[in-house]
Amino acid sequence: MSWRSASTWLRRHSVLWSVQFAYMAEYRAEILLWALSGVLPFIMLAVWSAADGPGLGLGPSALGRYFLSAFVVRQFTVVWVVWQFEEDAIQGRLSPYLLQPLHPLWRYVAAHQAEQATRLPFVLLIVSGFFLLQPASFAWPGLGRLLLGILAVGLAFALNFLLQSLIACLCFWSERATALERLLMIPYLFFSGLVAPLQAFPPGLRQLALHTPFPYLIAFPAELLAGESVAAAGPFSTVNGFLSLLIWLAVLFPLLLLLWRAGVRRYGAMGA
């Protein structure tokens, strides 16, 4: 890519981003509700802490930090591209997007990033509320860990986006790809670490989970953010975690491009 095309891309993306941000900021109440609907890690924290977190190797404050971090990671890696894409495909909005000199998926990436920016104040509010209620859980992860954690969240978002876009591409063949998304959600829910840290799993099942992309979507970034004591009890090393994220990204990205190209070739606009 030359400098010229890089700067064009950057300019396009920043315009897209600011448009999407203005749009998302309109729907603040809705985004607050989405943020609240991610309450599951807090429910699981309550159950695990009442059960004394058996066999996790985490004290009460570390357990609280783990689930809080899982909540935060989930907030910034939520992906809804398949819903939007399905609607755009059915309503016929996709056709003009395909004519524009910009890959339509970038539009959705920008929308997701804008939504994350709108979520930020709500998430900060919830996190401060949590530490006010449970001051004992507070621990500063350290600048290095924090930055690594943010990087991991970004990569996890990219991976989640790729996974869901693969399902979204199936819209080119079937009108109801969201039904398939439900099937993807289930292993995500149980293997990602949202409901239980991975060390709670028996060894065989944990190994199986670690060979799927799901634990790197929530548990790995969450352990980075939750600090040294939590990460020490978990199954990931920092290097291996990042390596797995990169490998999954490298495998899924070309797959998405292939599927997209095959899909566009097959696409005949609704009603045509």
Add this chain to the structure above:
Amino acid sequence: MGRYLLSLRRFWGTSLASQLEYQLNALIELVAMGANLGGSLLVLWLFYRQGVALGGWSWNAALVVLGAYTCLNGFTSTVLQPNLSRIVTHVQEGTLDFVLLKPIDSQFWLSLRSFSPAGLPEVLLGLGLMGWAARADQGGLQPQQLLATAVVMLAAAATLYSLWFVIATTAIWFVKTWNATEVLRAALSAGRYPVSAFPATLRLLFTLALPVAFLTTVPAETLLGRGSASWILASLAVASAALVISRAFWRLALRYYTSASS
């Protein structure tokens, strides 16, 4: 009354016919339901395999709670979700006006207009799990226990309906809160576990504010023969109060409704 029954039959007949168009969807739903229950069992097992009894409940007793949750979740997908999540759309697009003009009660129409058979297997699976686990725990079931459980489960369904309806009705004021019911659904997932598995403050919250306890724990205790008459009466009282409130809330909301573009 007869008119309402006839309307209901027509409503559900047409929804069934349109749903049968999507057979592959039904299959996917079935697989998703099985996998979801499997996942819930797995999480529960993560506790019990280490010898932790959640809130002092035995494995089989905890399965009864999960069964009650599964059954009510199926009820949500069958009736509540397809109807009540649409109130927002009616408000946004102005089609609520048409509903209000129909010579039939608007709350009835909005609550029961459509029906999604994909949730029915989940209801049956939940009931089956409840019965099987309770038998395994008790060795046998008394008819009066079953009768009492049926009453309490109906009360739980009524409470759940009222919660959903009240939340969905807030759309009249806020218009864009189409995902408010998602928050409710997420919060209610606490009903997968007996309330005594939660710390004391949450237990209080789940009994008095958000009646999760009356949705799954009380039915499970009744089926296990541990429920007292006072809990059964309390769950009936909660259900009737919730229904009355949902009705009053709908009346109130309609007074504030000014229809689209006015």
